[in-house]
Amino acid sequence: MLAGSVPATSAAISEDEVKSEKTEKEFDAAPFIMEHVADSHEWHILTKKDGTDVAVYLPVIIYDRESGIHLFSSRKIAHGHSYRGFTIAHEGKYAGKIVRVDEHGHHDGSKPPLDFSITKAIFGMIVASIILLWLMIALARSYRKTGISAPKGLQGVLEPVILFIRDDIAIPNIGDHRYGKFMPYLLTVFFFILINNLLGLIPIFPFGANVTGNVNVTFVLALFTFIITQFSANKTHWRHVFAAPGVPFWLLPIMIPIEIIGLFSKPFALMIRLFANITAGHIIVLSLVTLIFIFKSVLVAPVSIFFVLFMDCIELLVAFLQAYVFTLLSALFIGMATAEPEHH
Amino acid sequence: MSLAAVGAGLAVIGAGLGIGRIGGSAMDAIARQPEAYSKIQLAMIISAALIEGAALFAIVVAMIKG
Numbered sequence: 029m030l031a032g033s034v035p036a037t038s039a040a041i042s043e044d045e046v047k048s049e050k051t052e053k054e055f056d057a058a059p060f061i062m063e064h065v066a067d068s069h070e071w072h073i074l075t076k077k078d079g080t081d082v083a084v085y086l087p088v089i090i091y092d093r094e095s096g097i098h099l100f101s102s103r104k105i106a107h108g109h110s111y112r113g114f115t116i117a118h119e120g121k122y123a124g125k126i127v128r129v130d131e132h133g134h135h136d137g138s139k140p141p142l143d144f145s146i147t148k149a150i151f152g153m154i155v156a157s158i159i160l161l162w163l164m165i166a167l168a169r170s171y172r173k174t175g176i177s178a179p180k181g182l183q184g185v186l187e188p189v190i191l192f193i194r195d196d197i198a199i200p201n202i203g204d205h206r207y208g209k210f211m212p213y214l215l216t217v218f219f220f221i222l223i224n225n226l227l228g229l230i231p232i233f234p235f236g237a238n239v240t241g242n243v244n245v246t247f248v249l250a251l252f253t254f255i256i257t258q259f260s261a262n263k264t265h266w267r268h269v270f271a272a273p274g275v276p277f278w279l280l281p282i283m284i285p286i287e288i289i290g291l292f293s294k295p296f297a298l299m300i301r302l303f304a305n306i307t308a309g310h311i312i313v314l315s316l317v318t319l320i321f322i323f324k325s326v327l328v329a330p331v332s333i334f335f336v337l338f339m340d341c342i343e344l345l346v347a348f349l350q351a352y353v354f355t356l357l358s359a360l361f362i363g364m365a366t367a368e369p370e371h372h
Numbered sequence: 373m374s375l376a377a378v379g380a381g382l383a384v385i386g387a388g389l390g391i392g393r394i395g396g397s398a399m400d401a402i403a404r405q406p407e408a409y410s411k412i413q414l415a416m417i418i419s420a421a422l423i424e425g426a427a428l429f430a431i432v433v434a435m436i437k438g
Contacts, residue, residue, distance in 0.1 A: 297425070304428030305421075349421050356418070 057318040065238050065310050066124070067149045069102035069116065073233060081106075084233065086151055090114065090126055092141040102145070114141070149245060152237025156223045164219075193218055197356050201363040210362055213256060217249060218355040225306060225347030229340060240350070241306035243299065250299035253358040258291070261365035294361055298354060305350050309343045379434035387427030391420050 063072075071084035085103035092098065095113075104111035108118070110129050117127045117140075125140045146154075167182050174180075179187045198207040198214055224239040239245055267273065269287040271280065316335045320328050398416040402409050 297429075300429055300432060301422075301425035304432050305425065308428055308431060346421075349417065353418065353421050353425075 055318075055321050057315060057322060060318060061311055061314040064314055065241060065307055067147045067238070067242055067244075068124075069126075069145055069147055070106055071148055071151070071233065071237075086146045086148065088114075088126065089144040089146070090141040091144065092128065098141075148237045149239050149242045152224065152227065152235070152239040153245070155234050155237075156220065156227055156239065159227075160219055160223055189218075190215060193355060197352075197359045201356070201359040202366065203363060206366055209260075210256070210359070213252070214355050214359055217252070217358060218351050221249070221302065221354055222347060222351035225351060226344075228306065228310070229343055229347065238307065238310055240302055241310055243303045246299045246303040249302070249354070250295040253298060253361060254292075254295040256358075257295075257361045257365045260362060262368070264367065264369050265365040294357075298357055302350055302354055305346055309339070309346055313339050313343070376434040380431055383427045383430035383434070386430075387423055390423040390426075394419050394423070 069086055069088060071086060073082045073084065075081050083106075085101045085106065088098070088100055088102045088105065090098050092114075098112055098114070100111060105115050105126070109115065113128055114126050115129050117123050117125055122140050126143055126145075127140045128138050163182070163186070167186055170181065170183055193214055194207070194211060198211055202210055221240055224245075227235040228238055228240065230236050269291070270284060272283055272287070275283055313336055316332050316339060319332045320326075394416055398412050401412050405412075
């Protein structure tokens with residue numbers, strides 16, 4: 029419409045204008061938000077005005093059934109390029125995954141190769157692990173040096189948290205004399221989730237990966253709890269599953285399947301709870317940021333930033349809360365599976 | 373997309389009712405026993421987080437199926 033009303037001499041400029049107006053009009057918040065929340069092979073930082081990207085390209089490690097192991101930078105397959113016959117699919121069943129392509133650059137329909145790449149989430153986990161190792165080794169060293177004394181420095185920060193997990197999570201749920209065996213797992217899972225939740229809130233490069241908001245990560249964490257629970261379960265636990273005491277025998281055909289589903293639904297709920305809470309938090313913050321671009325007004329920016337700050341404060345609470353809830357429920361499940369029948 | 377939005381809205385109604393009830397009951401309990409303030413607050417936050425989790429299950433389904 030606009031192009032038709034301008035003189036032919038300035039057609040080139042007006043075409044550009046139309047283009048830019050079109051892209052502005054078509055700003056769609058959903059893909060923008062999803063790109064930030066999802067895992068990816070490159071760590072996009074910003075796009076310059078001339079359209080070039082500033083990004084950290086993470087290594088791609090794939091195993092193909094025919095051509096073996098490949099290792100290259102994800103820069104080579106960014107923006108639809110293909111390298112060694114591989115590219116990132118943008119549509120279809122395998123969208124977002126690395127697929128093999130034919131000489132025309134089309135997906136050849138084969139199953140995608142096994143992907144062991146260092147993606148954003150994995151890089152985020154490595155950063156978090158390094159921070160955790162540094163924190164905990166420094167803590168252990170300071171205890172070795174000073175012995176049991178009044179806590180100072182790092183001890184003063186971490187000792188109350190560790191004592192809280194022992195005294196308020198492990199002992200009440202697992203029991204006085206059995207809790208010791210499970211403390212390493214509970215502490216690890218608590219600090220791992222906590223540090224990843226907190227780093228996920230920092231929007232600057234080595235941090236900010238959505239690790240605990242990635243369903244694969246939370247799946248593995250829940251799987252750990254499931255395996256530990258089932259392998260430390262005692263006879264009483266299995267009797268409650270397969271022959272619950274006090275239940276009439278004709279009810280057992282209904283009760284046993286329900287109990288077995290219950291074994292799996294508990295860790296499943298753990299997985300979804302952590303994933304959904306963290307992802308939802310990120311989506312809300314990003315939605316508030318996109319309001320500026322949806323209304324295309326600087327005046328919205330202060331309001332938006334105020335709400336983002338407010339949400340970030342809530343997210344800070346959620347970061348602790350979800351780490352706590354995951355640890356608490358893990359301890360609860362372990363405690364339920366290891367409880368001894370009471371003798372009167 | 374719009375159906376997903378309706379689903380998200382319904383989930384928020386449920387979670388809002390649930391968390392509202394917890395908040396109200398916690399206020400009653402604190403008014404009755406102000407000395408148990410910190411314990412009630414902790415239990416309140418945990419229950420709120422669990423209810424929020426249930427609502428987020430619905431949000432996830434709305435997101436996937438939307």
